[in-house]
Amino acid sequence: xxxxxxxxxxxxxxxxxxxxxxxxxxxxxxxxxxxxxxxxxxxxxxxxxxxxxxxxxxxxxxxxxxxxxxxxxxxxxxxxxxxxxxxxxxxxxxxxxxxxxxxxxxxxxxxxxxxxxxxxxxxxxxxxxxxxxxxxxxxxxxxxxxxxxxxxxxxxxxxxxxxxxxxxxxxxxxxxxxxxxxxxxxxxxxxxxxxxxxxxxxxxxxxxxxxxxxxxxxxxxxxxxxxxxxxxxxxxxxxxxxxxxxxxxxxxxxxxxxxxxxxxxxxxxxxxxxxxxxxxxxxxxxxxxxxxxxxxxxxxxxxxxxxxxxxxxxxxxxxxxxxxxxxxxxxxxxxxxxxxxxxxxxxxxxxxxxxxxxxxxxxxxxxxxxxxxxxxxxxxxxxxxx
Numbered sequence: 001x002x003x004x005x006x007x008x009x010x011x012x013x014x015x016x017x018x019x020x021x022x023x024x025x026x027x028x029x030x031x032x033x034x035x036x037x038x039x040x041x042x043x044x045x046x047x048x049x050x051x052x053x054x055x056x057x058x059x060x061x062x063x064x065x066x067x068x069x070x071x072x073x074x075x076x077x078x079x080x081x082x083x084x085x086x087x088x089x090x091x092x093x094x095x096x097x098x099x100x101x102x103x104x105x106x107x108x109x110x111x112x113x114x115x116x117x118x119x120x121x122x123x124x125x126x127x128x129x130x131x132x133x134x135x136x137x138x139x140x141x142x143x144x145x146x147x148x149x150x151x152x153x154x155x156x157x158x159x160x161x162x163x164x165x166x167x168x169x170x171x172x173x174x175x176x177x178x179x180x181x182x183x184x185x186x187x188x189x190x191x192x193x194x195x196x197x198x199x200x201x202x203x204x205x206x207x208x209x210x211x212x213x214x215x216x217x218x219x220x221x222x223x224x225x226x227x228x229x230x231x232x233x234x235x236x237x238x239x240x241x242x243x244x245x246x247x248x249x250x251x252x253x254x255x256x257x258x259x260x261x262x263x264x265x266x267x268x269x270x271x272x273x274x275x276x277x278x279x280x281x282x283x284x285x286x287x288x289x290x291x292x293x294x295x296x297x298x299x300x301x302x303x304x305x306x307x308x309x310x311x312x313x314x315x316x317x318x319x320x321x322x323x324x325x326x327x328x329x330x331x332x333x334x335x336x337x338x339x340x341x342x343x344x345x346x347x348x349x350x351x352x353x354x355x356x357x358x359x360x361x362x363x364x365x366x367x368x369x370x371x372x373x374x375x376x377x378x379x380x381x382x383x384x385x386x
Contacts, residue, residue: 001027004292007084007094008032009074009228011039013274013348014260015100016062017281017362020355022098023066025289030067031092033084037071039063039352040119043274043345046143048122049129049218050150052313055119062352064359074101077232079253096255096288099229099242100281103261103272106224110200113138113219116147125218131155134215136205138197140166140189144220145178146310151218152185153312159213161205162191163221169271169307171327174319181311181333197221223272225262237264246299248284254291259284265300271325274348275304282355282362302364306331308341316341 004027008019011034019032038056047053059069070092076085077097084092105115114125129135133156137148140162152158160166160182166189167175182189190207197217199206204214229242234252237243241264243251248265250256258264259280261272270276279302287297303323310316316338320328332340355362 004028004095005093006030006096006098006288007092008098008100009077009084010034010100010102010260010262011036011059011063011069012042012100012102012260013277013352014102014263014281014284015098016352017278017355018098018100018259018285019067020062020064020352021282021285021359021362022288023064024285024359025292028289028292030064031070031094032063032067033070033072033074033086033092035071035073036119037069041345041349042117043348045116045119045122046147046150046310048119049116049125049147050154051126052150052154055122057349062349062356064356074228077228077234077256079232079234079256082255094255096257096291098281098284098288099250099256099258099262100260100277100284101226101228101262103223103225105219106222109219110217112202113200113205113217115219116143117223128216129156132157134204135159135218136161136197136213136215137218137220138200138205139163139219139221140191141168141220142307142309144218145182147218147220148187149182149185149311149315152182152187153314157186157188157215159188159190159215161195161197161207161213162189163196164191164193166191167309169327170319171329171331173329174317174327174331174333177317177331177333178309178311181315181317184315185312223261229262237267237269239264239269241269243267247287247297248280248300249287249297257284257287270302271304273307275307276302278348278351278362279364282364308337308344310338310341314338318344 022030044055048055073087105117148160196208200217205217225240235243242258260277290297304325306321308318317333320330
């Protein structure tokens with residue numbers, strides 16, 4: 001029996017979903033390349049920083065047995081040769097490639113600040129914090145809000161420098177609810193034009209206008225994507241995400257399919273989130289499987305439900321949205337919001353585990369499909385997860 005070799009770059013939400021789903025065919029071998037030996041729950045990294053969770057799951061709990069895990073990083077994609085070069089100079093050939101390289105910190109993070117976009121960064125922040133140490137959080141997207149709340153609940157005096165508006169995604173009603181939750185935890189919220197952080201030193205941050213805020217500075221003001229695709233000569237959007245058509249196939253090579261934060265379908269990427277990553281990973285796998293079977297792949301159709309936030313361990317919020325990822329007036333806050341947020345975090349990992357056991361079980365409900373939201377380019381906005 002002739003086998004098809006499929007390699008997946010990136011072992012996050014999109015990559016694991018894609019790898020698991022690809023095992024639907026017995027004649028497909030799947031290799032997942034990831035720099036870490038354990039799956040990182042990025043939506044829990046603020047808990048790792050605050051000391052309330054470890055944010056990791058063992059790969060055997062979420063990865064299909066037929067998927068081979070290769071720990072390492074890809075340094076170059078040779079598309080014409082269908083070959084990858086890893087950071088240890090070894091090479092891997094492929095018949096199809098799923099590019100799920102994910103996202104991380106932008107390259108412009110001040111050197112004295114502590115970003116929190118990766119497991120290693122969250123651990124570094126955790127190790128740097130001392131009891132009662134003042135903290136300045138730069139950026140008021142989901143990651144900034146959740147980190148500020150988590151650290152405040154652990155006894156740190158926290159100032160949240162929004163760099164504009166608190167929770168740009170939120171509906172005004174949801175924004176007011178978030179402000180109340182943060183106030184209850186003692187977080188000082190600095191918003192408006194004067195809340196932009198213009199400088200960071202070892203002892204604090206400087207806002208526009210010159211005001212100095214003492215404390216350790218946590219940087220959450222935007223995510224970036226790896227430059228692997230661009231370095232490999234593949235076309236990308238201005239932010240570096242791999243350009244694809246609506247089937248998630250690279251505009252340069254029909255053997256390369258993208259998913260997750262580093263994918264840019266038609267130059268209109270979805271909001272960086274695990275909410276989009278799972279469906280994108282599943283669709284990328286379906287595109288590869290369709291091409292192997294000689295069928296035309298379908299265009300991607302993904303809708304959104306909203307955005308959930310935690311405010312420490314006892315409160316939270318779910319901001320409902322339209323399918324096109326614009327916020328509705330409705331939200332759930334407080335203890336019910338916290339329970340719903342925890343259910344979402346648990347369910348995200350559960351989906352991966354279910355797809356590992358029974359590939360093909362994940363699906364996007366019909367009432368969510370058919371409308372792909374606007375770009376929502378968080379590379380230019382405060383960063384966060386779902």
